[in-house]
Amino acid sequence: MMKPKKSAWGLTSLLLISTLLSACGVGNPSSSATTPNQPAKESGKAVASAAPVETTGLSGKLNVQLIGGFVEQDKTDPKTGAKTKGVYVLKEEFEKMYPGTEVNFVLMGWDSYNEKTQTMLQSNAADVYQLPGIATFAEQGLLEPLQSYIDQDGFDLNQYFYGQVDGWKAMGPEDADLQIYGLPFIGDTRVITYDKQLFDEWGVSYLSKEPTIEEILEKAEQMTGTNPKTGEQNYGLTFNKSDAADTVMNINESKGGKWGTGFLWKDMELEFNTPTMAESLDLLKKAKEYAPEGVMAGQGAEKFLTADNDVAINLRSAPGFVTDIRTNGTQDRFDAALLFINPEKKMGGMFAGSPFAIGKSSTQKDLAWEWLKFSSSDFYQQFMWDNYRIESTPVVKSSTEWASVKEIPQMSVVLEAMGRLWAPRYPYRSGQPRYILSENVEKVLLDSASSQEALDQAQKEATEWIGSQK
Amino acid sequence: MTSQGWVWFIFLLPTLLGIGLFTLYPMLESFRLSFTRGAEERYVGLENYRYVLTSGSFRQAIFNTFYIAFFQLLIVIPSGFIIACLIQSLRRGKNFFKILFYIPNITSMVAAATVFLVVLHPQGLLNYALSFFGIPETIWLANPTSARWSVILLASWHTLGFGIIINLANLQAISPDYYEAASIDGASRFKQWLYITVPNMLGSITILVILGWIDGLQRFTEAFMLGGHTGSPVRSLYTLVGFIYERGFGGLEYGVASAASYLLLVLILIFTFINIKFFRMKI
Numbered sequence: 001m002m003k004p005k006k007s008a009w010g011l012t013s014l015l016l017i018s019t020l021l022s023a024c025g026v027g028n029p030s031s032s033a034t035t036p037n038q039p040a041k042e043s044g045k046a047v048a049s050a051a052p053v054e055t056t057g058l059s060g061k062l063n064v065q066l067i068g069g070f071v072e073q074d075k076t077d078p079k080t081g082a083k084t085k086g087v088y089v090l091k092e093e094f095e096k097m098y099p100g101t102e103v104n105f106v107l108m109g110w111d112s113y114n115e116k117t118q119t120m121l122q123s124n125a126a127d128v129y130q131l132p133g134i135a136t137f138a139e140q141g142l143l144e145p146l147q148s149y150i151d152q153d154g155f156d157l158n159q160y161f162y163g164q165v166d167g168w169k170a171m172g173p174e175d176a177d178l179q180i181y182g183l184p185f186i187g188d189t190r191v192i193t194y195d196k197q198l199f200d201e202w203g204v205s206y207l208s209k210e211p212t213i214e215e216i217l218e219k220a221e222q223m224t225g226t227n228p229k230t231g232e233q234n235y236g237l238t239f240n241k242s243d244a245a246d247t248v249m250n251i252n253e254s255k256g257g258k259w260g261t262g263f264l265w266k267d268m269e270l271e272f273n274t275p276t277m278a279e280s281l282d283l284l285k286k287a288k289e290y291a292p293e294g295v296m297a298g299q300g301a302e303k304f305l306t307a308d309n310d311v312a313i314n315l316r317s318a319p320g321f322v323t324d325i326r327t328n329g330t331q332d333r334f335d336a337a338l339l340f341i342n343p344e345k346k347m348g349g350m351f352a353g354s355p356f357a358i359g360k361s362s363t364q365k366d367l368a369w370e371w372l373k374f375s376s377s378d379f380y381q382q383f384m385w386d387n388y389r390i391e392s393t394p395v396v397k398s399s400t401e402w403a404s405v406k407e408i409p410q411m412s413v414v415l416e417a418m419g420r421l422w423a424p425r426y427p428y429r430s431g432q433p434r435y436i437l438s439e440n441v442e443k444v445l446l447d448s449a450s451s452q453e454a455l456d457q458a459q460k461e462a463t464e465w466i467g468s469q470k
Numbered sequence: 471m472t473s474q475g476w477v478w479f480i481f482l483l484p485t486l487l488g489i490g491l492f493t494l495y496p497m498l499e500s501f502r503l504s505f506t507r508g509a510e511e512r513y514v515g516l517e518n519y520r521y522v523l524t525s526g527s528f529r530q531a532i533f534n535t536f537y538i539a540f541f542q543l544l545i546v547i548p549s550g551f552i553i554a555c556l557i558q559s560l561r562r563g564k565n566f567f568k569i570l571f572y573i574p575n576i577t578s579m580v581a582a583a584t585v586f587l588v589v590l591h592p593q594g595l596l597n598y599a600l601s602f603f604g605i606p607e608t609i610w611l612a613n614p615t616s617a618r619w620s621v622i623l624l625a626s627w628h629t630l631g632f633g634i635i636i637n638l639a640n641l642q643a644i645s646p647d648y649y650e651a652a653s654i655d656g657a658s659r660f661k662q663w664l665y666i667t668v669p670n671m672l673g674s675i676t677i678l679v680i681l682g683w684i685d686g687l688q689r690f691t692e693a694f695m696l697g698g699h700t701g702s703p704v705r706s707l708y709t710l711v712g713f714i715y716e717r718g719f720g721g722l723e724y725g726v727a728s729a730a731s732y733l734l735l736v737l738i739l740i741f742t743f744i745n746i747k748f749f750r751m752k753i
Contacts, residue, residue, distance in 0.1 A: 112719055136722060140509045242698055294592040296703060297611035431721045435700050442704050446612065461526075468521065469508070 058367045059100035063126040066105055067113045067354070068186075068391050080327050084387045094374055101367060120359075127362040128371050131182055132354045135430055138170035138181045139264065144358040145172065146180045149369045159376060160184055161415070164395050167351040167423035171263055178263060178424060182355030185375040186384065187393035189417040190246075190349055191336040191410075192216070193317040195309050201229040207313070207337045209413070213251050213283050216313060220290040223312040236290030237313040238301035244284060244445060245438040246350045247315055251280035253348035253422065254340030263427050265469040270428060270462050272437055273455035281444050281451040287315070288445055296445055305334060319393040319414045326408075336413040341420055349417070351425035353395065378402075393418060431469070433462035504728035511725075518729035528730065530705050531713040538621050538693070538709070539686025545626045547678050550633025551671060555663065557634065558641045568638065572631035579628060583695030586624045587611075590696075611696060614706030621692045621707055628692070629685070633678055640674035641667065676749040680742060687738050690715065710734050 066087065073086040091103040106126050108116055114133050120126055121142040129137075137143050150157065157165050164187065169178035194207050202223045208215065220236025227234045239247055249259055257276035262268035271277070292300025292311065303309045305324045317336070325331045341348035356375050358368040374380055376396055384392040385404065393414060394405070405411045428434060440458035443449040449457070507514045522528050557567045574582065589595045590610040597607050610620045648666045657665070690711035693701060699716050701708025708716075714734070718727030 114722060115719060118722075136509070241702065292592075293607070294609050294612065297590075297592075297609050299587075299591050299609075299611070431723075435716065435720070438700055439705055442702060446614075446703055448704060 058098055058370060060364055060367065061102045061104060062094075062128065062364050062367045062371060063104050063106060064128040064371060065117070065120060065126040065130055066107050067110060067117075067130045067132075069388065070105070070107050072105065072107065080323075085383070089383055090374075090380060093379060094371065097374070098367070098370060103371075121361075124359060124361040124363075127359060127364045127368040129357050129359060130186070130354045131357045132352075133430065134168055134182045134355055134357055135170040135263070135425075135427060137357070138172050138179075141173045142360050143170075143172070143181045144360050144362065144365055144368075146183065146358070146369070146372070149372075150180065153369075153373070155373060159396050159398065161187070161395060161397060162419035163347060163351070163421055163423040164353075164418065167353075167421060167425050168355040169424045182357035183372050183376065184353055184355045184395040185372075185380070186354035186391070187319075187395040187418050188352035188354075189319060189393065189414060189421055190316040190339055191319070191321075191413055191417050192313060192315055192339060193305075193321055193334055193336050193410075194313045195304075195311070195333060196335055197333050198223060198227070198234060198309070198312045201227055202234070202312075203228075204312075206335065210338045210341075213254060213280075213287075213340065216315070217283065217286060217290070220287065220313055224290040227310075232310060235292045235300070235311045237287055237315060238291050238295055238304060238311045239284070239287065239315040241296050241298050241442070241445070242438075243316060243350075245434070245441040248277065248280045248284050248441055249426070249437075250340050250349050251283055252277045253342040253345075255279060256343060258342065258345070259422075259426050259428060263424065265431070265466050268427065268466050270433060270459060270466070272433075272462060273452070273459040277455050278451040281441060281455065284441075285445055285451070296442070305330060307333075309333075320390045322408050322410050322414070323390050325410075331408070331410075334410070336410045338413060338417050338420065342422075345422075347420050347422050349421050350429070351421040351423055353393070428462070432465040433458075436462045436465065500728040500731055503724050504732055505725070507723075507725040509722070514725065518725045519733065522726060522730045522733060527705065527708065528710075528713055531701075531708050531710045534618065534693075534701065534706060535687055535689055535709045538618055538625065538689060539683060541619075541622045542625045542629070542686060543679065543682045545622065546629050546633045546682065547675060549626075550630055550678070551637050551675070553630070554634045554637035554641055555667065558638060568635065571634045574628050575631035577628070579691040580695060582628055583624060583692055586620070587696065590620050612703055614704055617697060617703055617706045621689075621696055624692050624696070625686075625689070629682070636674045636678055637671065640671055644670045672749070676745075679749065680745045683741055683745060684738055687734065687741065710737075 071084065071086050072088060075084050075086070076082070077084065087105055087107070091105065094103050095101055106120070114136065117129060117131065117133070117137070121129065121137055131137060131143075134143070149155070160183075164184040165180060166178075168180070168182045168184060170181045171178055172181070192207065192211065196206060199206050199219075204219050204222050207219065216237065222236070223234055224236040225234065226232070252258075252274075255276040257274055257280070258271060260268060260270040260272075288295060294300035301311045301314070304311050304314055305321055306328050307330055309330075316339075321334070321336075322331075325334050339349040356372050358365055358372070362368055378396070378398055381394045381396050381399060382402060382404075385394050385399065385402070394402075395418070399405055400412070400415055405415070428437075437458045440449070440454040444451050444454045448454075503511070504518055505513055505515060507518065553571065557564055557571075560567065591597075592607055592609050596610065601607070608616055610616045644667065649662050652662045652666060688711055689709045693707040693709045693712055694715070697703070697707030699712065699720055701712050710730070711734070714727045714730045717723040717730065
């Protein structure tokens with residue numbers, strides 16, 4: 001038997017050593033310290049332009065945070081069998097362009113991404129951040145303004161689709177107006193999708209490229225009922241109940257309305273209860289008559305985009321539908337049309353996607369800026385398109401010429417839609433007004449209130465909440 | 471304490487550090503945050519507490535939380551007791567039924583809720599079964615009342631096994647002598663159950679009520695899975711923890727979310743105290 005004193009000290013030492021060792025492990029488990037023995041460049045891919053002479057002196061480590069389905073190593077989609085390259089491809093390309101640099105990725109999921117990003121920004125855990133909630137962080141003074149970098153390099157913002165840079169503009173604590181704090185690298189939009197086969201079976205002409213809500217309702221009404229050819233029950237349209245408020249706002253834009261004015265809470269004026277909003281909500285309520293019974297429960301349109309589909313039109317589809325129809329083998333059956341736009345401002349629909357921004361406390365700001373520029377290159381954008389298509393639509397105009405884009409006919413509509421989104425993005429969606437509007441829109445769609453009544457309530461509640469933020 | 475006695479406290483250090491860093495510190499930090507507002511953490515005194523207590527959506531969350539918890543317990547506790555009695559009375563296959571009823575309790579709520587989404591589909595299993603009784607098709611998740619009952623159904627299914635196991639443990643603790651004596655005195659099986667079993671079950675029922683209320687007041691996953699973070703439809707599945715989640719993680723209103731968390735803590739303490747007093751539980 002061991003003597004108590006010796007055994008106690010022995011165990012204590014072991015405990016302390018193991019604690020120290022576990023605490024002093026490799027700094028960032030999710031960062032990519034290792035480089036796979038795989039060529040960075042894929043055949044047929046564009047190559048990023050060489051680094052400018054004045055930046056070749058840059059060196060050191062660059063930490064890049066990415067959110068979503070990004071992976072470090074290659075993976076295979078269990079559903080489609082499609083191969084996805086890991087982000088090491090980007091790392092290798094960047095390090096080749098800037099010898100002496102080392103890129104480390106911090107990859108994380110979408111769960112609580114705002115909180116995680118806030119913590120990272122405050123603790124200087126990365127240099128470059130993917131920031132879909134950019135306005136919140138710019139307002140706190142946590143981000144580096146980019147205008148001086150753009151001016152210094154003469155960086156061409158026209159390479160992005162129209163509105164993509166404006167969409168991410170935000171205001172810092174000292175700013176009097178909107179400034180550039182981030183550059184887009186992941187695009188997102190919504191389009192109207194429809195089933196051409198059902199249109200044919202009902203003898204209804206396809207949607208025009210820019211349909212009005214009235215055209216959609218008229219055609220949806222014609223296609224609701226028993227299909228004259230198959231004898232099955234068909235529905236004229238469907239929509240996503242969780243973003244029904246965004247659909248109402250978009251219809252409102254087509255009627256000449258807008259969400260409101262201002263950007264920061266203290267300056268914000270909402271226009272939730274205008275006559276055009278009430279009219280738009282009534283129109284969506286009318287649309288519900290042509291939707292599956294379960295539409296307000298998010299049910300009934302599960303077969304959309306498949307060969308067994310029974311719904312003619314979807315009012316809002318994410319760009320990922322092009323992947324779905326390819327997987328389902330229905331790419332010839334479904335087509336897309338553009339969302340509604342404000343006739344005066346020539347834009348409409350919720351702006352979305354993700355920009356890259358530089359942390360204010362980063363010690364590698366110049367190198368981080370090079371990464372932002374790199375993210376606009378054809379190499380980067382095409383890598384995203386080839387590997388992460390389901391969650392990323394290109395943001396650069398040159399993508400319209402890529403063979404892989406051209407071979408998908410629906411992409412021309414998707415890319416056109418990218419340049420028509422409402423910019424800057426709806427700022428009211430960063431707080432309670434978003435939820436208040438959704439709740440009241442839902443009340444109308446569930447016949448619990450009239451449109452004007454519900455929107456008046458939404459306006460009152462949201463205005464009170466904004467007042468409490470000042 | 472011996473001279474080496476203190477050494478052993480070092481072995482508690484990892485646990486104490488864990489509790490300190492991951493439980494005590496966040497609690498204190500959350501308490502501090504509950505008096506602040508905005509990203510700059512501006513001190514606002516009791517304003518967040520006033521705001522939460524006067525907020526319509528918080529009141530809605532309280533109503534939903536209590537409604538779901540009350541009816542869930544009303545289903546789970548009596549049915550758990552009855553099923554436990556039936557299992558106890560079996561001569562064979564006791565373990566099979568114990569396992570069968572307990573399986574839902576060890577199933578991930580997220581996975582269970584996903585299956586329930588299919589069951590509650592307009593063309594789903596539940597409507598199909600109800601159609602045999604002439605009950606018309608219901609869009610369960612599109613109506614506030616039926617949506618709440620969908621959560622009650624899911625939560626009851628998930629926790630019934632726990633209720634059965636606790637009741638079974640209590641049933642097994644009742645001395646067989648009581649039943650033997652009653653049998654000799656000519657008491658029927660029903661009377662034995664009514665006058666021996668039921669009065670001796672107070673302990674398990676008390677613990678189920680207390681734990682059930684604590685669990686019910688913290689309800690989130692079921693409601694979130696079926697109604698999203700706004701508790702759709704029309705906030706009918708918006709619970710107290712849903713309020714905290716939406717304000718904290720949806721809108722970065724950490725001050726308001728922290729104040730709501732502390733109000734929830736107080737609510738749980740008060741309710742648990744009342745339950746203990748009501749059932750005269752000795753702790």
